[in-house]
Amino acid sequence: MFNRSDIMKRAWQRYRYQYGRRQFDRSNFAYCLRCAWGKAIRATKTMADIRADAIRYELATLETRSFQQNIEPRRRMLTAELAALAA
Incomplete structure (x- = not known):
């Protein structure tokens, strides 16, 4: 299974890195979350x-x-x- 906690942490790290202290934007965070999930899925594929x-x-x-x-x-x-x- 996937470690959802780590995926969410990666998404928040990416969001903070890319968007800094801007006002929270849901669509930007959704993009970061999709990227984190994609990375987790690719890591499990053989x-x-x-x-x-x-x-x-x-x-x-x-x-x-x-x-x-x-x-x-x-x-x-x-x-x-x-x-x-x-x-």
Whole structure:
């Protein structure tokens, strides 16, 4: 699980660093909080998770290729690699 206390502390640190003593702005803090959550999520992903996401993206974009291209060999290779990563 994520340590929400550390994420909130990082968000406040970033907010204070970027915006200093200005009046509190909710949308600016929301941006800092999104950045802190993104950093926490990226820290937990492994290289296999990152590769699996890339494979899923490529599989989704195969449908947009020209009909003149044969996408079946590439689709089979990607699904096999994704299955191997899942195992």
